[in-house]
Amino acid sequence: MNKYDVAVIGGGVLGCFAARELCRYELNTVLIEAREDVCTGISRANTAIVYSGYDTAPNTLKTEMCLRANESCHLLCAELGVKFKRCGSLMISLGERGDKVLRKKYEQGLENGVPDLKLLSGEEVCALEKGLTDKVTLGLLCPGTGTVNPWEVCIAAYENALHNGLHSRLGEKVLSIEKPDEGYALQTDKGEIFAKAIVNCGGLYSAEVREMCHRPEVRIFPKRGDYLIFDKSEGNVLSRVIFHEPEEKGKGLTAVPTVDGNLLVGPSELPLDGEWDFATTEEGMDFLMSLCEEILPSLNRDKLIRSFGAIRPNPFHVTEKPDGSYEREKRGINSFTILSDDEGAFLSLIGIKTPGLTCSHELGEYISAKIAEKLNAEKKESFDPIRPAPISLAKASAEERKKAAEANPLYGRIVCRCAGISEGEVVDAIARGAKTLDGVKRRAGTGMGRCQGGFCSTRIMEILARELGVSLSEISKDGGESFVAGGCCHE
Ligand SMILES: Cc1cc2nc3c(=O)[nH]c(=O)nc-3n(C[C@H](O)[C@H](O)[C@H](O)COP(=O)(O)OP(=O)(O)OC[C@H]3O[C@@H](n4cnc5c(N)ncnc54)[C@H](O)[C@@H]3O)c2cc1C
Structure with a gap:
């Protein structure tokens, strides 16, 4: 075997x-x-953007694949039963240097064949995206950009x-x-x-x-990045992905209204000298917060609910x-x-x-x-590209929820109050392979709301322990040694 x-x-x-x-x-x-x-x-840990192909050099494999992927992403996501939002994007600049970069990207996008690209004046940008600073001088609108949950x-x-x-x-x-x-x-x-x-x-x-x-x-010399996630109350500050080209060379703000309704901001870019871990940095988060203040003045920065770290695998x-x-x-x-x-x-x-x-x-x-x-392998006729979407009751109608709960009472027992996720969905996530709190989160969406698992984590740990037949102290947040109850749980 x-x-x-x-x-x-x-x-x-x-x-x-x-x-x-x-x-x-x-x-x-x-x-x-x-x-x-x-x-x-x-x-x-990434920015979850489905790129359109104006950002990469013409006649490269990257651009060719990106154009194809963007065009067909809605079909792939439908096949796989996952969310996809073609929200579009706006690249913005606040001065001469940025304007120049945007014009170059526009020309590059035209050469690459990216559809419906448009340069907009600062006023036009601000009329489209009211959450942005009024200091915008130029915008590059790209309706094809999208976002998924990675x-x-x-x-x-x-x-x-x-x-x-x-x-x-x-x-x-x-x-x-x-x-x-x-x-x-x-x-x-x-x-x-x-x-x-x-x-x-x-x-x-x-x-x-x-x-x-x-x-x-080829070897990898990684760099760090930080991200911020704002509560769903701030998800409407923007309706499109924003790429900000700063006047000083370096990182600008990227902001994404996610498919789950939050606002995702980041990444920062910082050196990674020590261990290759996904830790966040104070410096990176402060940098992102100051960019939010400058570019998204109407964003309520007190509504930050989470931060996370990323690693760029630079080859x-x-x-x-x-x-x-x-x-x-x-x-x-x-x-x-x-x-x-x-x-x-x-x-x-x-x-x-x-x-x-x-x-x-x-x-x-x-x-x-x-x-x-x-390997001289033939295509397999039996391949089935469809993966049905798992049951997700938060957006279901009251009637659908009632039916589901009648069929299985676990669907009627809400464990994640912020996102309205039931015990049945947690059990499904475990049956589909989740072994940790984050494994459940990545499948069922628990712990992604305002309380960030403050209320539901212990209940999900109990369900994990029951379904996996292990003790509570063996349940970890995200694998390895990240035990939640280790050392303080007397069973
Ligand atoms: C900060 C950041 C933002 C990004 N944003 C976007 C975006 O918005 N849109 C976009 O299109 N792309 C984006 N990307 C790119 C995209 O995220 C990556 O290209 C992609 O996730 C890389 O996936 P991977 O499978 O190569 O790596 P990984 O997800 O890291 O998977 C590699 C796996 O290999 C396993 N592994 C390693 N060694 C071994 C071993 N010896 N034995 C067994 N297993 C092993 C690891 O445990 C790991 O699970 C972003 C990337 C970064 C870094």
Whole structure:
């Protein structure tokens, strides 16, 4: 049972889509993920934007994929039963330098073939988005930009892959890879796995995974980012995604009215010198708050309900020095880095940044077609692209809720008061693979409201313990050692 045609390493959005697309072929595919769940890495913490394609250089794979992905995103989201909002975006500037950048992006967008782009005067921008500062001098309107919930997208792709025959090995870390005469032997912390081909989607650790059996070529030198989430009461401050091009070179504000009704602001950009953790920084959050004050003066900044940290997996080419160490080139890599080793049997997606979420399905298609060609695999007629949306009662009518509760009383017992989520939905989330509080949150949406889990966390922990048959002290917030009750729970 540990012999496969293809091993996908990494259960982020890229690994899950690569796995889903590989399931379209007559290939025995396994996904190996070090953590207890999918969507716990970079894919968990990003800006959730479906980009339109005006921001990237013409005639590149990135732009080509982004245009295609944007055009068809509503269809993909419908197939996968996840939310998608084509809210449009406005890039704004507040002076000469920014205006110049916007005009350049406009020209680039036209060259790329992005539909319906329009330059607007400051007054026109402020008439469209009343929450913005009146100091705006120019706007670039792009109706095609959209937003999704990245957790939903990643988990839905994974579930659809499972439905189509994917084997999954969660909580299993690949430690080394050897290349015998044929295929690969992967040593994990649980045993040995054999695969004819490897798709390396290790995110922050993708270069490390590749170097388990290949010479270094590209390495990741990450940076930090911080995000702020404002309560749903502030979700209407904007109706479009805002990209602010600052007058000083550096990061401006990005603000997203999310599919769940909140306002998401960020990311900041800061160095990451120490551990590669997802911690937030005071400096980054202060920076975002000051940008909010400048660009979104009507935003009630007291309505901040959460902050979270992100890590940018910046890839750089490296060259070997005479002493055997590796030196990075000065400029980072801007294009999607897809390295092909062993004549296409070992493919690595290294440090895929924005718009990686937007293009995750396209990247999955691209990779799976290459692997299928390498392994001479035919398309599988039985592939079913549909993943039905899970039951979500918060937006259901009173009649629908009543019916659901009659069929199963757990749907009538609300556990998350802010978002109106029932015990039945929590139990469903656990049955679908959630093992932690955040795993439930990413599937059912609990703990995302104003109280941020203050009221519901203990109840969800009890449900998790009951459904998983473990003790309360074994329930963690987000895997690893993040136990919630450890040390203070006497059972
Ligand atoms: C700050 C930020 C904002 C972004 N915003 C956007 C946006 O708005 N729109 C957009 O289109 N894109 C955006 N992106 C890009 C997008 O988020 C990424 O391209 C995408 O999430 C990368 O996913 P991944 O699967 O490569 O990585 P990850 O999600 O990190 O997944 C990699 C997985 O590999 C696993 N792994 C690693 N090593 C091993 C091993 N040895 N054994 C087993 N498993 C292993 C890890 O545990 C992890 O789960 C953003 C990126 C960043 C950083």
